[in-house]
Amino acid sequence: MKLSTLLTVLITHLVTLQVVVQGINLNATKLTSQNDTVHLQAFQNVIPHYNGMLSNDLNNSNANIIGMERLKKTPFPPWLTEFTGITEWPGLNPPYIPLDFIDMAKIPNYATYQQGNCDANPREACSFDCDYCVEPDDVHTCYKLSQTFDDGPSPATERLLQHLRHRTTFFNLGINIVHYPDIYKKMIDKGHLVGTHTWSHEYLPSLSNEQIIAQIEWSVWAMNATGNHFPKWFRPPYGGIDNRVRSITRMFGLQAVLWDHDTFDWKLVANDPSQSEGQIYRNVMDWMKTGRGLILEHDGAERTVDVAINVYDIIGRDQLTVAECVGGADYIRKFDYNGEL
Numbered sequence: 001m002k003l004s005t006l007l008t009v010l011i012t013h014l015v016t017l018q019v020v021v022q023g024i025n026l027n028a029t030k031l032t033s034q035n036d037t038v039h040l041q042a043f044q045n046v047i048p049h050y051n052g053m054l055s056n057d058l059n060n061s062n063a064n065i066i067g068m069e070r071l072k073k074t075p076f077p078p079w080l081t082e083f084t085g086i087t088e089w090p091g092l093n094p095p096y097i098p099l100d101f102i103d104m105a106k107i108p109n110y111a112t113y114q115q116g117n118c119d120a121n122p123r124e125a126c127s128f129d130c131d132y133c134v135e136p137d138d139v140h141t142c143y144k145l146s147q148t149f150d151d152g153p154s155p156a157t158e159r160l161l162q163h164l165r166h167r168t169t170f171f172n173l174g175i176n177i178v179h180y181p182d183i184y185k186k187m188i189d190k191g192h193l194v195g196t197h198t199w200s201h202e203y204l205p206s207l208s209n210e211q212i213i214a215q216i217e218w219s220v221w222a223m224n225a226t227g228n229h230f231p232k233w234f235r236p237p238y239g240g241i242d243n244r245v246r247s248i249t250r251m252f253g254l255q256a257v258l259w260d261h262d263t264f265d266w267k268l269v270a271n272d273p274s275q276s277e278g279q280i281y282r283n284v285m286d287w288m289k290t291g292r293g294l295i296l297e298h299d300g301a302e303r304t305v306d307v308a309i310n311v312y313d314i315i316g317r318d319q320l321t322v323a324e325c326v327g328g329a330d331y332i333r334k335f336d337y338n339g340e341l
């Protein structure tokens with residue numbers, strides 16, 4: 001697949017971007033800024049595979065520690081070198097590469113802000129994590145109660161894949177995809193739907209427009225190079241999305257996916273006593289009474305995967321992918337590279 005063709009596909013998709021009408025107000029309990037901060041700390045400090053893979057040593061010692069055989073990164077494709085001038089996958093801060101289908105003049109001029117600093121912009125900026133505001137093309141619920149999983153692929157993901165007997169939705173980090181391509185491919189082979197969760201899990205409203213674009217473009221390229229497809233569904237880390245972020249992700253043809261049921265399973269990994277496995281299962285049984293909604297879970301750590309397996313056993317296989325929830329396509333496009341990589 002030539003890059004020019006890829007871009008044409010993108011532009012074509014922009015015209016046909018599917019708009020799914022949703023309600024504007026959500027009834028979920030508002031996150032506190034303290035919770036958000038703990039989540040950030042949990043992600044950066046507690047999940048060991050994430051820090052390990054950034055030290056660029058996964059091909060040797062860490063491979064033994066995490067119990068996997070020699071790990072092989074996704075090869076960096078020649079078409080991407082041709083386009084970017086870069087020869088290897090970036091680290092936590094991917095470089096901004098200009099794209100001709102991104103019109104910077106159309107990005108609204110809202111202020112950047114750190115997580116929890118919710119006074120930076122007027123309400124019409126429509127922040128999900130500050131105000132639980134959603135736009136008409138956001139997906140935040142489902143007519144059938146369904147699990148979704150963020151932050152993989154990780155070594156823990158494999159156990160989840162072995163257990164699930166239905167098609168589910170994973171929102172993956174680009175940096176994890178290129179480090180765990182075999183687990184990513186297993187996801188795909190088992191028929192699961194994969195969306196992007198950015199390249200390296202930054203809180204997008206705190207970033208410049210160029211940094212947001214870099215987070216999205218590198219995650220998309222990771223999926224192009226590993227799974228030969230172009231994502232349609234996007235979940236912002238920490239639910240961090242406002243109309244500045246949306247304007248950029250829409251230009252990629254992506255639709256944002258949020259949630260209306262949060263397990264707060266990451267608190268287990270952070271040893272936060274305000275959440276327990278038992279509480280999560282009680283919540284799930286409450287959610288089953290309405291039979292609807294999108295559940296937020298994580299497959300980045302063994303303990304959250306344990307919970308995910310038990311939640312699956314409670315709900316059963318009668319669940320939907322995000323695309324099925326709204327009658328949308330799985331991907332903007334699937335590619336056959338024919339060895340051109």
Ligand SMILES: [Zn+2]
Nearest residue numbers: 150151237238
């Ligand atoms: Zn996440």
